[in-house]
Amino acid sequence: MMTERLYFHSDELSMNTKVRLCTPDQDGNFEIILDATLFHPQGGGQASDTGTISGIKVNRVFQTGDVIVHLTTQPVDVGPAFIEVFPDARHLHTQLHSAGHLIGSYGEQAGFKAIKGHHWPGEARVVFESEGATSSLLAEDIEQQINAWIAADMPRHTSLEAGQRKIGFGNLPAHACGGTHVVSTGQIGKIKITKLKEKKGQLSVHYELG
Numbered sequence: 477m478m479t480e481r482l483y484f485h486s487d488e489l490s491m492n493t494k495v496r497l498c499t500p501d502q503d504g505n506f507e508i509i510l511d512a513t514l515f516h517p518q519g520g521g522q523a524s525d526t527g528t529i530s531g532i533k534v535n536r537v538f539q540t541g542d543v544i545v546h547l548t549t550q551p552v553d554v555g556p557a558f559i560e561v562f563p564d565a566r567h568l569h570t571q572l573h574s575a576g577h578l579i580g581s582y583g584e585q586a587g588f589k590a591i592k593g594h595h596w597p598g599e600a601r602v603v604f605e606s607e608g609a610t611s612s613l614l615a616e617d618i619e620q621q622i623n624a625w626i627a628a629d630m631p632r633h634t635s636l637e638a639g640q641r642k643i644g645f646g647n648l649p650a651h652a653c654g655g656t657h658v659v660s661t662g663q664i665g666k667i668k669i670t671k672l673k674e675k676k677g678q679l680s681v682h683y684e685l686g
Contacts, residue, residue, distance in 0.1 A: 478542040480512035483525075483656055484641060485634065488514060489561040495529065495554050501547075508534070508546040514561050517544050521593040522573050522655045527561040566656065571664045571685055572600050574632075574645070574657045578622045578664075579681055581648045586611050588679065595655075598684070606679040615669040618681060622667055629662030 482491070497509040508529055517539040518524035524537040529552050536547040572595040579602045580590035588604035604613075630646025644650030645661050658664055666686035673680045 477509070479510060479544040481544065481654075482512050482514050483516045484654070486514065487656075487659065489527075489563055489566060490514070490559065492556065492558055495552050495557045498552050498554055500551070504549070505535075506548045506551050508548055508552050509543055510546065510557070510559070513537075513544050513546070514559060515544065515546060516566075516569070516656050520654050521576070521595045522569055523565075523596050525561045525566055525569070527559065529559050530557045568597060568685075569595065570656045570658050572597065573653075573655045574661065575622065575626075575664050575667045575683060575685070576600065576602050577643065577645065577651060577653070577657070578625050578648070578661065579618065579683060580651065582618055582621050583613060583679075583681065584649070586613055588613065590651075591678070600684060601680045601682045604679045604681070606674060606677055613672065613679065613681065615672055615681075619667065619669045622669075626661045626664050626666065629660045631660045632657055 491514055494511040495508060496511055499507045501507055515525045515537045517537040519539055527534050529546060532548050532550045532552050534546045534548055538545050576593045576595045583590055583604045588606060590602055591605055592603040594601050633644050635642045635650060640652050642650035643653040643657055667683050668686040669683050671682040
């Protein structure tokens with residue numbers, strides 16, 4: 477069994493699909509599996525989408541192998557269904573994730589290696605390996621360049637290389653990513669670098685939307 481992940485190539489937030497399974501779990505919730513979904517699951521540093529399936533609220537979405545599981549507190553009938561992703565939360569997640577990519581690109585240009593991103597609201601950061609870097613990173617320099625890239629409104633581009641989806645903006649290098657992103661950098665709005673923290677050869681760049 478496999479769920480078709482339409483969020484990989486579509487920015488739509490509603491569609492008709494089909495419920496294949498609705499299974500109660502041990503916590504009193506219901507695990508809903510769809511033929512195809514627009515819901516992004518938690519993972520890759522990004523929080524999960526929320527929304528509705530046939531009017532029933534989806535509280536969390538996660539991935540198990542090739543299957544996307546939508547968690548609800550009420551059962552949903554098997555068969556045709558209309559799904560909607562809540563737009564405000566999705567937009568915030570795409571802004572934060574896209575900003576994280578820009579920060580990653582900036583760090584790599586300075587000789588750092590981006591090894592992890594966490595793009596949750598209130599917790600957003602990009603972690604770099606700092607050992608061997610030939611220069612240092614300053615919060616004001618990062619912020620200035622990222623906001624310049626945002627102001628340039630660089631378009632998103634998506635490619636598929638060796639079966640791997642890659643996301644980039646403008647002429648910046650593309651990186652492997654399964655997350656959702658803004659159509660162009662101007663949709664991110666300004667960002668603020670809130671803290672730089674170095675520990676055990678790693679540098680964490682913390683940020684928020686400004």
